Amino acid sequence: MKENSLEQKYSKLIIIVSTLIPVVVALLFSVKLKDFGFNVEPLSFLPPIYAGINGITAIVLVAGVIAIKNGNKALHQRLMTSAIALSVAFLVMYVAYHMTSDSTKFGGEGVVKFVYFIILISHILLSIAVIPLVLITYVRALSEKFDQHKKIARITFPIWLYVAVTGVVVYLMISPYYV
Template identity: 60%
Template sequence: MDTAAQSVEKKYRVWIILLSVVIPIAVAVLFSVKLKDFGFDVEPLYFLPPIYAGINGLTAVVLVVAVMAIRRGKQKLHENLMKFAITLSCMFLVMYVAYHMTADSTIFGDFNHNGVLELSEQNEVGFSRYIYLFILLFHIALSVIIIPLVLLTYVRALSKSFVRHRKLARITYPLWLYVAVTGVVVYLMISPYYNY
């Protein structure tokens, strides 16, 4: 790696570390904060989950098209699509936090919407609850891991360190794609239990 590339990566290293730590902590904290608990009279933003699930789906499509573009040598198109994918991910994050700050969490299998998973409900959903929780846990864990990977992959492209960019992108791409696709799957699985 040449000195110019090293300089660019070094310049962004602190930001990558900072964002990789601050974003998950901020989301976790804000996830537990309810605006109504602070006296704000806000209606739950029930319209957001299908929108941010759609954004996850669109992110997955953009990622696939971006990879196809770079394989065909369309570097500028690839670059623009990746910027768009990052923007979509940021939009998702803002909407996700806004929804959870205004609405109570939904419990998978809570058919009567009382906020408690009763034994009869648990028996009715059966093993599908464990499948949902498995997908959700991996989705959450990888969404935390993907933050520094996306940022570092992007910085390597900015620094024109394309060999190192490609090497890391081979790890980042499938993980990011998994997070985007499972975001849609998680929404589709939990949506019957939303209390609108």
């Protein structure tokens, strides 16, 4: 019963968080602090930092899978919790950057531009989809429903890893166009 009540307890929260994060990010993306009279300098130093955080997240995710495959549950748990914390840090910095800076337009042309937008669009869509997957996977581990945790983790892991890696790729592709 404990597991069911824990999972039920968090299911509404997972739905709320999974809905609110993309909506709030989309809204905050269009809010510029200077439009509200705040005299803030653009946080132009953040993109390489949050791209680096995405890269570290990818490494931590892979290390977490290796840890669990080697039977080290405690290390796996610490690494997965760290990956979540890194993702939250990324999100905070990403929103802060976009609230203080104008969006950068990709300047490439032809096939490169097409590839960039395919990667960017898939990155954005999967970053939205991965939120509930990560939260459900984490709650199933907390609930000690390890069979169900493992089942959903097999879906969550590659999507989360793709989002982390493509975050770095998107940054590397657009970085020459930052002002």
